[in-house]
Amino acid sequence: MPSAATQLNTVSSRAGVHVRPGRPYPLGATLCPDGVQFALFSFHATAVELCLFEDAAGGGFRETGRVRLFGPQAGVWHAFVEGIKAGQRYGYRVHGPYDPLNGHRFNPSKLLVDPYAKSLAGGFSWDDAVYGYQPGAEDADLLPGSSDSAGFVPRSVVVDDHFDWSGDAAPGVPWDRTVIYECHVKGLTALHPGVPPELRGTYLALGSPVIVEHLQRLGVTAVELLPVHYTIDERALVERGLVNYWGYNPIAFSAPASRYAAEGMGDPVLQFKGMVKALHRAGIEVILDVVFNHTAESNQLGPTLSLRGIDNAVYYHHEPLQPRFCADFTGCGNSLNVRHPRVLQLVMDSLRYWVEQMHVDGFRFDLATVLARGPAGFEPDGSFLAAAAQDPVLARVKLIAEAWDVGVEGYQVGRFPPGWSEWNDRYRDAVRRFWRGDGGMLAEFGKRLCASSDLFGSDRGACTSINFITAHDGFTLDDVVSYERKHNEANGEENRDGNNDNHSSNWGVEGPTEDADVVRVREQIKRAMLATLAFSRGVPMLTAGDELGRSQNGNNNAYCQDNEISWVHWTPGARGQALLDFSRGLLALRQEFPALRSCHFYEGKPVAGNERNDVTWLRTDGTEMNHDDWHDEKRGLIGMLIHTMIGEDKIDAADGAVSGAGRQTIVVYYNAESSGHDVALPDVGREGRWNLRLNTAERHPIKRERVGARFQLPAQAVVLLEFEDDK
Numbered sequence: 001m002p003s004a005a006t007q008l009n010t011v012s013s014r015a016g017v018h019v020r021p022g023r024p025y026p027l028g029a030t031l032c033p034d035g036v037q038f039a040l041f042s043f044h045a046t047a048v049e050l051c052l053f054e055d056a057a058g059g060g061f062r063e064t065g066r067v068r069l070f071g072p073q074a075g076v077w078h079a080f081v082e083g084i085k086a087g088q089r090y091g092y093r094v095h096g097p098y099d100p101l102n103g104h105r106f107n108p109s110k111l112l113v114d115p116y117a118k119s120l121a122g123g124f125s126w127d128d129a130v131y132g133y134q135p136g137a138e139d140a141d142l143l144p145g146s147s148d149s150a151g152f153v154p155r156s157v158v159v160d161d162h163f164d165w166s167g168d169a170a171p172g173v174p175w176d177r178t179v180i181y182e183c184h185v186k187g188l189t190a191l192h193p194g195v196p197p198e199l200r201g202t203y204l205a206l207g208s209p210v211i212v213e214h215l216q217r218l219g220v221t222a223v224e225l226l227p228v229h230y231t232i233d234e235r236a237l238v239e240r241g242l243v244n245y246w247g248y249n250p251i252a253f254s255a256p257a258s259r260y261a262a263e264g265m266g267d268p269v270l271q272f273k274g275m276v277k278a279l280h281r282a283g284i285e286v287i288l289d290v291v292f293n294h295t296a297e298s299n300q301l302g303p304t305l306s307l308r309g310i311d312n313a314v315y316y317h318h319e320p321l322q323p324r325f326c327a328d329f330t331g332c333g334n335s336l337n338v339r340h341p342r343v344l345q346l347v348m349d350s351l352r353y354w355v356e357q358m359h360v361d362g363f364r365f366d367l368a369t370v371l372a373r374g375p376a377g378f379e380p381d382g383s384f385l386a387a388a389a390q391d392p393v394l395a396r397v398k399l400i401a402e403a404w405d406v407g408v409e410g411y412q413v414g415r416f417p418p419g420w421s422e423w424n425d426r427y428r429d430a431v432r433r434f435w436r437g438d439g440g441m442l443a444e445f446g447k448r449l450c451a452s453s454d455l456f457g458s459d460r461g462a463c464t465s466i467n468f469i470t471a472h473d474g475f476t477l478d479d480v481v482s483y484e485r486k487h488n489e490a491n492g493e494e495n496r497d498g499n500n501d502n503h504s505s506n507w508g509v510e511g512p513t514e515d516a517d518v519v520r521v522r523e524q525i526k527r528a529m530l531a532t533l534a535f536s537r538g539v540p541m542l543t544a545g546d547e548l549g550r551s552q553n554g555n556n557n558a559y560c561q562d563n564e565i566s567w568v569h570w571t572p573g574a575r576g577q578a579l580l581d582f583s584r585g586l587l588a589l590r591q592e593f594p595a596l597r598s599c600h601f602y603e604g605k606p607v608a609g610n611e612r613n614d615v616t617w618l619r620t621d622g623t624e625m626n627h628d629d630w631h632d633e634k635r636g637l638i639g640m641l642i643h644t645m646i647g648e649d650k651i652d653a654a655d656g657a658v659s660g661a662g663r664q665t666i667v668v669y670y671n672a673e674s675s676g677h678d679v680a681l682p683d684v685g686r687e688g689r690w691n692l693r694l695n696t697a698e699r700h701p702i703k704r705e706r707v708g709a710r711f712q713l714p715a716q717a718v719v720l721l722e723f724e725d726d727k
Contacts, residue, residue: 021070022078027349028116028254029090029158035082036158038067038090040114041075041342042311044104045096048077051111053089053155061089061122061155075342086160089121090114091150094310098132098144103313103323105141105304107132110149113306115346117156117230117252118353119269124251124305126235127152132304141300141324153305154230156252161357163273170361170396171283173221175421175463175539176599178398179587180287181220182471183544183568184246185228185260190567202262203271207278215284218547218580219587222285222398224364226472228272230255232296232305240492242560246472248366249296249332251305253350256358269358276359285361287398288354292347293370293405298333299326314340317373329370329407338371338384347371347384352393362398364423369405369412378412385417395419400466414455421539424452424465431469431532432480432503435525435672435716439633445670446617446630446638451537453601463599465538469529470546475556477529477546480504481522482511487554490561498557511554523575524716527582527696528670531718534590535668537598544568547583549576578699585702589694589720595644595664607645612685616641618667620713622680636672637713641665641682665723671713679713687726694720 022037030037038050048069056062069077092114096106110132113120128135129147137143186201194210205211206223215223227247237244247257261268276286297308307315317327317335326334338344354360365371371384379385388394403413403422416422430448434441447454451462470477475486484506486498507521526549533540544550545568552558558566572580590596602615617625618639629635646662665684671677681690692705697714713719 017065017081017083019067020080020082022080024071024073024076024078027076027345028114028118029088029156031086031158031160032080035080036084036088037078037080038069039076039078040069040092040094040310041346042072042077042094042096043075043314043342044311045072045077045094045106047095049093049095049108050079050081051091051093051150052081052084053091055089060151063150066093084158086158088158089155090158091153091155092310096311100142100300100324103318105132105308105312107144107304107309109146110304110309111153112304112309113154113252114156115253115306115310116349117255118159118161119157119267120154120230120252120255120258121157122154124154124232125152126238130303130305131301132309149304156255157267159267159269163270165273165277165359168277168280168359170359171221171280171285173283173285175398176594176597177591178221178285178463178539179219179590180222180224180466180539180541181215181218181544182224182226182289182468182541184226184472184566186562187226187245187567188544191564192568192570194570199262199265202260202265203256203268203275204262204265207275212278212282212284215279216282218542218584219591220284220542222287222361223279224287224289224400224541226289227291227366228256228260228288229253229291230257232303234296234298237560240560242492243562244560245562245566246559248291248559250291251296253290253292253346254353273358280359285398286359287362287364287400288360289364289366290351290354291366292336292338292350293365293367294330294332294334294336299328300324302333315343329373329405329410330367331406335370335373335407339374339382341383344383344387348387348391351388352391355393355397360397362400364400364402366402367405368401368403368416369407369410372412372416373405373407377407377409378415380415380417385420389417389419414452414457418460420460421464421466422456423471423541424448424455424467424538426452426455427465427467427536427538428469428471429503431529434636434670435529435532436503436505437636437672437674438503439636440631441672442632442635442638443630449532449536449638449640449670450602450615458601461599462537462601463539466541467533467536467538468541468543469533470543471541472543473557473559474499475502475504475554476543476550476552477526478522478549478551479554479556480529481525482506482551483554484510485554486556487511488557490553490555490565491557492560498555502556512551519575521716523579524697526579527701528672528716528718530583530586531694531696531720532670534586535596535718535720537596537602540590542583547580548572549579582701586694589702593664593666593722594646595642595666598644602642607643612643612665614643616682618669618682620677620679622682637670637677639667639669639679641667641684643684663725667721667723669713669717669719671715671717671719674715676715677713678710680710681707681721684723688724689726690721691724692719693722694718 050067053061071077189205229250697717
């Protein structure tokens with residue numbers, strides 16, 4: 001039998017379609033003036049077929065021909081198909097051994113998604129045909145299945161990368177001015193009355209004027225979008241009438257999900273680009289939550305949709321002595337093997353594509369520890385982190401790690417290299433516990449206010465810490481003060497899913513209440529926590545809807561709730577409107593005080609041009625805290641006297657130099673105790689007066705009000721005062 005490279009190709013009967021050898025690079029489908037170059041890496045394959053499709057009358061797709069790819073050339077199979085254009089639907093069938101005991105699961109009866117696909121057409125539906133084996137048999141995955149899966153899987157689409165960006169430029173917001181807003185494309189926009197009904201829940205809705213205006217007025221500088229990669233809903237969810245709403249189950253790393261595309265408004269790629277363009281015009285960056293740690297193919301009993309059928313032994317981690325089984329560091333059944341250079345190439349090519357062609361401004365890496373795993377576990381200098389460090393495209397965007405996975409020694413917060421910021425869950429826990437009134441929290445709380453230099457070290461800087469109190473995973477801010485127990489019954493898992501330890505308090509009543517005293521405390525604690533977030537060094541991240549008082553009814557794992565449990569409600573009532581107004585003023589106040597948002601760690605030493613320390617920790621009598629104060633189990637109050645030399649409107653964060661002769665002195669008190677205190681303000685060594693700028697215990701918290709040398713610090717409140725020098 002002749003090799004695949006010499007076999008005659010049989011293609012569509014359409015006139016003008018011819019095939020010739022292609023090139024081993026670039027991988028994927030590359031549109032050219034006279035046709036399309038196709039290339040696919042599979043080291044262990046024996047042959048690869050490219051299947052071409054067109055839309056069929058009445059729906060679905062009709063196969064118009066097959067192309068036997070040439071190769072392999074360094075493991076790459078390739079062909080150039082003349083006469084086809086953008087919009088061409090295609091998929092692959094890959095031949096090779098079906099030998100699960102040695103990690104091989106080739107099955108040409110399964111139509112496969114191109115891992116480099118930039119768009120996918122058609123939906124996915126669960127059928128036994130999508131499995132590479134015969135479901136139901138004993139040791140089922142050891143026996144290949146023969147059913148054709150083409151009727152149940154999406155087609156890859158050839159994409160024209162051209163787009164009229166009209167001079168679009170990255171906002172380039174520096175870290176010290178960055179405020180991140182974590183949101184879901186659909187969840188943020190599905191209920192907004194100002195978005196046209198036909199656009200709600202889509203990319204175009206997120207870029208619409210009313211949503212952009214809300215983000216601008218709030219003070220947001222970057223949206224961090226929950227995954228927009230094309231994703232598959234797990235079969236168990238579908239059978240319960242649910243979906244994977246969050247989207248952490250990808251099948252194509254470079255294809256924006258069609259579920260967020262407005263019908264009849266063009267390809268999802270064009271709609272995504274239009275959204276980015278609109279946000280950039282408003283000075284708002286776009287950060288993508290990306291999932292390169294696993295795919296929707298799950299474990300050995302999962303479907304064969306793409307990488308498993310292309311070269312299972314290469315693309316996934318496997319148990320060292322039992323390659324039949326995937327090594328699972330994710331809890332999702334499989335883990336991508338980025339130690340292999342071609343798998344690493346897939347990830348890096350995808351990242352560069354999102355930056356260069358889609359104009360995104362950064363990435364948050366889900367379960368990032370998986371990407372840095374080597375034979376001995378986490379490797380700070382491993383292949384992926386080394387590749388990212390030297391890449392000139394990634395050098396100009398923000399990189400954020402979720403620095404943990406579910407494998408052995410998976411928690412690696414603080415160990416990613418310079419150039420990376422990290423989600424700081426230690427910050428979340430400390431802030432929640434402090435404001436809940438837990439004892440013995442002062443030392444931990446103080447570290448988190450200062451950007452966690454104990455975790456991130458002086459060589460990385462304060463903006464390494466992405467500070468958050470809530471995120472998509474867990475309680476909303478309103479639920480943190482309304483529920484002490486999770487209420488996940490709607491997920492269909494008998495409330496077994498989700499975290500049982502939320503560091504929350506209901507302040508006397510579980511769930512909604514009209515008890516005036518309970519409501520007052522809840523609203524006050526929410527304002528105090530938001531103020532803590534705004535005034536901590538590091539980069540603040542808000543979760544969409546927290547500024548409006550959004551609740552998930554106590555569901556702390558709403559990953560499968562594509563409904564009003566998860567969506568942002570835009571008619572929040574009087575309490576929600578008051579919280580929104582407060583949030584807007586609070587973030588404006590943060591921008592006003594460079595001392596609060598510097599990317600330098602506090603040092604506890606005199607600042608340049610000023611004999612005063614950059615930070616001094618205060619007692620209520622205005623003197624400095626001592627060792628016993630820090631370790632007082634009953635104490636829930638802390639004060640910070642902050643001195644900073646500033647230029648016209650900023651600290652010169654690039655090199656630490658100080659320009660201009662301005663100086664800024666502020667005091668922030670955090671009182672989580674149930675009683676107030678008479679406080680003496682500290683002597684700052686110069687003439688002037690104190691102005692109260694924030695008091696979260698009051699109904700109208702943001703102000704400018706002169707106070708004397710002593711003032712009454714309210715219970716369960718944050719107070720900020722600014723020293724104004726005599727002229």
